[in-house]
Structure formats: C-alpha cells, structure tokens
Amino acid sequence: MDNADLQTLLVACLGAVACALGGAFLVLRRLSLLADAISHSILLGIVVAWVLVKDLGSPWLLLGATLSGVFAVWLVEWFQKKAGIREDAAMGLVFPALFSAAVIMISQLAHSVHLDTDAVINGRLELAFLDPVRIGNTSYGPRSAWMLGTLVFVQLVLITLFFQPLRIVWFDSAFAASIGISPLLYQWGVTTAASLTCVSAFDALGSILVVALMVGPASSALLWSSRLSRVLVLAVLFALISATLGFFLGAWLDVSLSGMIAVCTGFVFGLCWLLAPEEGWIAQWARKRRQIQEFRTGLLLVHLRTHENSPERHEECRFDRLNIHLKWPQALVDDVAKAALERDLVTSIGGLLGCTPAGRTMAKQLVGD
Amino acid sequence: MKAMDGTILAISYEINPALVSVVLGTALLGLATGALGSLAVLRRNSLLGDALSHAAYPGLLAGFLLSGTKSVGLMVLGAILAAAMALYLTNLLGKGGRVRPDAALALVMGCFFGIAMVLQSHLQQNPSAAQAGLKDYLFGQAGLLLEEDIPLLVCLALLVLFVLGWGWSRWKIITFDRSHALSLGIHVPFWDMLYSFLLILSVVIGLQVAGVVLMSALLVMPGCASRYWTTRMSSLVTLSGITGAFLGIGGTFTADELSWPPGPTIVLLGFIWLFISYGAFEIRRKKRALRQPFSPGNSFTPPPFPIPGKAPSNG
Numbered sequence: 001m002d003n004a005d006l007q008t009l010l011v012a013c014l015g016a017v018a019c020a021l022g023g024a025f026l027v028l029r030r031l032s033l034l035a036d037a038i039s040h041s042i043l044l045g046i047v048v049a050w051v052l053v054k055d056l057g058s059p060w061l062l063l064g065a066t067l068s069g070v071f072a073v074w075l076v077e078w079f080q081k082k083a084g085i086r087e088d089a090a091m092g093l094v095f096p097a098l099f100s101a102a103v104i105m106i107s108q109l110a111h112s113v114h115l116d117t118d119a120v121i122n123g124r125l126e127l128a129f130l131d132p133v134r135i136g137n138t139s140y141g142p143r144s145a146w147m148l149g150t151l152v153f154v155q156l157v158l159i160t161l162f163f164q165p166l167r168i169v170w171f172d173s174a175f176a177a178s179i180g181i182s183p184l185l186y187q188w189g190v191t192t193a194a195s196l197t198c199v200s201a202f203d204a205l206g207s208i209l210v211v212a213l214m215v216g217p218a219s220s221a222l223l224w225s226s227r228l229s230r231v232l233v234l235a236v237l238f239a240l241i242s243a244t245l246g247f248f249l250g251a252w253l254d255v256s257l258s259g260m261i262a263v264c265t266g267f268v269f270g271l272c273w274l275l276a277p278e279e280g281w282i283a284q285w286a287r288k289r290r291q292i293q294e295f296r297t298g299l300l301l302v303h304l305r306t307h308e309n310s311p312e313r314h315e316e317c318r319f320d321r322l323n324i325h326l327k328w329p330q331a332l333v334d335d336v337a338k339a340a341l342e343r344d345l346v347t348s349i350g351g352l353l354g355c356t357p358a359g360r361t362m363a364k365q366l367v368g369d
Numbered sequence: 370m371k372a373m374d375g376t377i378l379a380i381s382y383e384i385n386p387a388l389v390s391v392v393l394g395t396a397l398l399g400l401a402t403g404a405l406g407s408l409a410v411l412r413r414n415s416l417l418g419d420a421l422s423h424a425a426y427p428g429l430l431a432g433f434l435l436s437g438t439k440s441v442g443l444m445v446l447g448a449i450l451a452a453a454m455a456l457y458l459t460n461l462l463g464k465g466g467r468v469r470p471d472a473a474l475a476l477v478m479g480c481f482f483g484i485a486m487v488l489q490s491h492l493q494q495n496p497s498a499a500q501a502g503l504k505d506y507l508f509g510q511a512g513l514l515l516e517e518d519i520p521l522l523v524c525l526a527l528l529v530l531f532v533l534g535w536g537w538s539r540w541k542i543i544t545f546d547r548s549h550a551l552s553l554g555i556h557v558p559f560w561d562m563l564y565s566f567l568l569i570l571s572v573v574i575g576l577q578v579a580g581v582v583l584m585s586a587l588l589v590m591p592g593c594a595s596r597y598w599t600t601r602m603s604s605l606v607t608l609s610g611i612t613g614a615f616l617g618i619g620g621t622f623t624a625d626e627l628s629w630p631p632g633p634t635i636v637l638l639g640f641i642w643l644f645i646s647y648g649a650f651e652i653r654r655k656k657r658a659l660r661q662p663f664s665p666g667n668s669f670t671p672p673p674f675p676i677p678g679k680a681p682s683n684g
C-alpha cells in the first residue's frame with residue numbers, strides 16, 4: 001500500500017463521513033430521495049458557473065453547484081406547496097429537468113470544456129491524488145481530501161453547537177416553532193449543508209455513490225438505535241467500514257472504487273438489516289417465534305385451568321387427548337407441554353396435566369380475572 | 370408497410386428520412402410511458418421509474434458481459450431481471466416499517482448503480498469494439514433509433530394501452546382505494562405485479578432513447594402536466610399518453626433543429642409544458658374564484674381527485 005493508495009483511502013473515508021452526517025438528517029425526515037435530486041441538480045450549477053467564469057478550478061463553480069442544489073430543493077418545495085404536485089412527483093420532475101438543461105448546455109459547449117458527464121456520475125476517486133494542494137514545491141495531500149476534511153469538521157462543529165435545537169426541529173417542528181426556534185432556518189441550513197456535501201463529494205465519489213453513502217449508513221444506523229446522537233455516531237462508523245471495505249475490494253478486483261464502495265454500503269446495510277439487535281430480521285424472527293411459543297403455552301394453561309376442577313378433567317387434560325381438544329398436532333402438544341413442564345408451569349401426574357401455582361397465576365392474568 | 374409510410378411522409382415534408390423512425394419511436398415511447406406514468410403519479414410512486422431505470426443498467430451490462438456482444442435479447446433480459454430484483458428488494462426492505470420506503474428506494478438504486486459502475490470499469494479494462502455504444506444507455510441516444518426498433522415500440526405502446534383498457538375499472542378502483550378493491554375481491558397483488566411488469570418493460574425499452582437519468586421524467590411529466598387539465602382518470606390517462614407522444618415528436622424535431630441531444634430536449638420541453646399547464650390552471654382557478662366570491666373553498670387547494678361517490682370539493 002503506497003502513498004497514493006493511502007491518499008485515495010483518506011479521500012474515500014472523508015467523503016463517506018461527510019455524506020453520512022448530512023444524509024442522516026435527510027433520512028430521518030424521509031427525504032432520502034432529495035439526496036438523489038440534489039446530486040443530479042448540481043451539474044447545472046457547475047455548468048452555469050463555468051459559462052460565467054470559464055475556469056474549472058474556480059471556487060465559483062462550488063458556489064454555483066451548491067446554489068443549484070438548494071434551488072432544486074426550493075423548486076421541489078414550490079411544486080409541492082404552490083402547484084399542488086405531490087412530493088415524489090415533484091422530485092421526479094425537478095431533477096431530470098435541471099439535469100437535462102445541464103446535459104444540453106454541456107453538449108453545446110463540448111468543444112470548449114472538459115466537463116465529462118460520465119465523470120459526474122462515476123466520480124474520479126482513483127485520480128483524486130493527482131490533484132494535490134501545493135504551497136511552493138511541497139504538496140500537502142489531495143485537494144479533495146482537504147475540502148472534504150474541512151466539510152466534515154464544519155459539519156461536526158455545527159452539529160455539536162446546534163445539536164439541541166436541531167433535534168427539536170427535526171422531531172417536532174411545531175413544538176420548535178412554539179418555543180421560538182425557527183424550523184425554516186434549520187431546515188434550509190441542513191439542505192444547504194447537504195447540497196454542499198453533494199458538491200464537495202461528487203467530484204471524487206460521483207453522484208450515485210453520494211446517494212448511496214447519504215442513505216445507506218444512516219439507514220443502517222437507524223436499525224441499531226433510535227437516539228439521534230447514537231444514530232450519527234453509528235452512521236459515521238458504518239460509512240467508514242463501507243468506504244474501507246469498498247476501497248480494498250475495489251483495489252483487489254481492480255474495478256471502480258466508488259462503485260465498489262456503493263456496493264459495500266448496500267452490503268453493510270444488508271448485514272445490519274439481518275443482524276441488528278432489535279430491528280434485525282433474525283431478531284424479529286426470533287421474537288415472533290418466542291411470542292408464538294408464549295401464546296401457545298398460555299393457551300395450554302388456560303385450557304388446563306378451565307377444566308381444573310371440572311368432572312371432565314380426566315378427558316380434557318389427558319396428555320394424549322390434548323391434540324383433539326386444542327386441535328393441535330401431537331408434535332406441537334409434545335413441544336409446548338415439554339417447554340411448560342421445564343418452566344414449572346405445568347405438572348404431569350400419570351399422563352394427566354395440571355397447572356402449578358405459577359401456571360395458574362399466568363392463566364389468570366391471560367384471561368383477566 | 371410501416372417503412373413505406375415513413376418514406377412517403379419523409380418525401381412529402383422533406384424531412385430527413387432517418388428522423389422519421391426517431392420521431393415515430395419517441396412518440397410511441399412517449400405514448401406508452403405517459404399513459405403508464407399518469408398511474409404512477411396517482412399512486413404516489415413517481416420515483417419508482419427513476420429507481421428502476423438505474424437498477425436496470427447493471428442488468429444490461431451483465432447481459433453484455435455474459436454474451437460478449439451487443440445481443441439485444443440477453444441485455445434486455447438482464448435489464449428486466451435486475452429491475453425486477455430491485456423492485457422486489459425495495460418492497461421487501463420497505464415492508465414492516467423498519468426501513469423508510471424512500472430510503473429503501475434510494476439505497477437499492479444507489480447499490481445497483483454501484484454494481485453497474487463496477488461492471489463498467491471491468492469492461493473498460495478489456496475494451497472491445499462491441500461495447501462502444503454501451504454508454505448511450507446512460508444518457509440515451511434517441512438518434513440511434515432505427516426502423517427495426519419501431520415494431521418493438523409499437524408492441525409496447527399497444528400492450529400498455531391494451532392492459533390499461535382491459536382492466537380499466539379495476540385499475541381505477543385499485544388506484545384510488547386499495548382496501549375497497551380488496552373488499553370487492555379484486556386480486557390486487559396480481560394487478561400490482563402487472564403494473565410493475567409494464568413499468569419495468571417500458572423503462573428497459575426506454576433506456577435506449579431517454580437514458581437512465583431522464584427516464585423518470587418521461588413517466589412523470591406528462592401525468593403531472595395533464596393533472597392540471599382534468600380531474601377524471603380516464604381523460605388523465607388519455608391526455609398523458611397524447612402529451613407524451615407530442616413531447617416525443619416536438620422534442621425530437623426541436624433537438625434536430627438545434628442539434629441538441631434529443632432525450633434532454635424532450636424532458637426540457639415537458640418541463641416547459643408543465644409550466645404552461647400550471648399557468649392555465651391558475652388562470653382558470655382565478656376566474657372561478659371571481660365568479661364565486663367569499664367562499665372559503667376558493668383558497669388554494671390542490672386539484673381534487675375524483676373519488677368515486679364523492680363530488681370534488683372545489684368546483
């Protein structure tokens with residue numbers, strides 16, 4: 001692993017963290033697809049800014065791109081609030097339109113500008129180290145690493161400073177407004193930050209990877225916890241894991257790094273979806289099994305208690321007749337009765353089942369008398 | 370027969386003959402996606418088309434990788450399979466409320482496109498002449514529509530129109546009131562599947578014309594624009610189909626005239642048409658408001674949906 005590899009990995013990790021932080025807020029507000037809309041729309045800002053300043057390295061391009069991302073969000077809102085189009089349709093309208101405008105402009109300028117639409121979608125992570133920041137003759141690491149690093153730092157500072165109001169606005173904007181916190185200010189703040197993230201990250205990572213990294217780690221984190229602070233920490237962690245894993249896999253297979261990172265984001269999410277402690281598929285499956293078992297035990301206990309002192313007890317509570325009375329297959333009766341015996345909820349005297357005091361209490365609770 | 374018609378048309382109006390098949394193709398695709406997309410708009414999953422078109426791309430590449438040539442059959446099959454898988458995954462993840470549906474959609478789309486990027490970079494390492502046109506699917510190359518493609522597009526348009534017309538009353542009930550549809554004994558999952566199948570089919574076929582990124586606009590724009598002109602579902606679907614077809618025709622001619630890329634031109638034209646529709650709607654609304662002063666109902670509400678058995682609230 002040489003210096004160039006290390007620099008590439010650094011860029012990938014910083015980009016992943018920047019996206020994960022901004023993306024967590026979008027996912028929480030059910031605005032995941034806004035990431036998609038923003039990341040497609042910024043191309044227009046870049047092209048327009050380029051037409052105005054004619055310099056691909058100019059910071060005006062950054063500003064133009066960020067503004068066009070915010071403009072896209074504003075347009076989506078406008079369609080929603082003023083023009084009566086639903087959110088999903090509004091997004092589906094806005095970003096193809098802005099993207100089309102950009103593609104047309106690029107096609108008209110093709111002879112004079114090296115704006116490769118392909119690079120916009122795929123990113124140039126592999127080439128990031130070729131563009132270092134130089135002061136005098138010494139180079140201080142890739143330019144995108146500095147940009148993304150600054151972005152991560154600013155995001156962290158802002159989130160720490162405004163954590164409390166941000167949290168209130170994000171989960172209950174009506175309450176926030178009533179205690180004098182302006183929801184609009186924070187919403188547009190986060191939108192601008194998300195747009196800026198897309199802009200800084202997409203040069204290195206490509207617009208689609210930005211979407212995957214904004215949505216994937218945050219969604220994975222939400223499966224593990226429902227506390228905002230923990231979700232943020234976990235999202236950053238998952239983003240780092242995905243970026244590192246994707247980097248090494250991509251380098252090993254010699255394929256597109258950003259594509260591999262996107263795939264790894266999905267892979268990490270898939271693992272979380274299966275394995276997360278409470279929300280995970282396996283945990284839910286186990287919980288369901290437990291609940292079914294519990295319900296069956298309860299049913300058995302209630303049956304036994306109902307017939308406890310009745311004359312037909314010898315018929316109703318006989319172990320080998322239970323399958324008829326409970327309408328269960330014999331194997332199930334075996335299973336449930338054995339578990340109940342082990343838990344001391346049921347006694348068995350010569351094939352005749354009865355409740356223990358503990359079992360009686362449970363049955364009583366279930367029936368509710 | 371078709372080809373002959375095309376030539377006659379071309380001669381009589383002095384149009385570039387190659388353009389005729391392009392115009393016909395985009396018009397047919399616009400018709401199919403417009404009609405189908407209006408349903409997507411009503412069902413509130415307009416962005417599904419976007420996700421499916423992103424997800425179909427890796428399937429396309431995988432088909433190419435397997436066959437080694439640009440065999441359309443295998444590529445289309447791969448694209449359909451990939452899109453169907455993405456749709457299944459999105460539904461699976463979004464079910465049960467553990468993952469937000471929008472997040473599931475965005476994530477599946479991102480990952481599938483990541484796979485596409487991986488495949489693409491793998492292909493680029495051993496370049497061959499055959500893969501030259503693969504990138505056209507990313508941004509679309511309507512200019513490459515040939516006469517041979519027209520029958521396929523005719524079939525697609527006819528299939529969409531036939532299926533929509535065949536189950537019209539059911540589509541209507543399912544779109545507006547799913548639980549009512551279930552209570553009537555309509556097999557909703559079957560119709561959902563049919564709808565998804567048509568959507569996937571038109572997305573995959575449309576990829577070549579509109580490209581991955583702009584496919585969703587072809588689905589959504591005609592529906593949204595037509596929504597300003599009508600509140601009846603039958604006229605909405607008809608109008609969206611016609612709008613889509615005209616956008617295809619107009620966009621292709623405009624693109625040819627200005628030598629712009631056709632896909633984006635169609636989308637931009639659609640966007641302009643959307644604004645015109647909105648303006649017309651606003652003017653009619655203002656006029657109506659002037660006719661009936663002092664009614665609180667005249668404050669702006671989105672165009673009401675015609676719920677069966679309930680009169681629209683605004684006029």
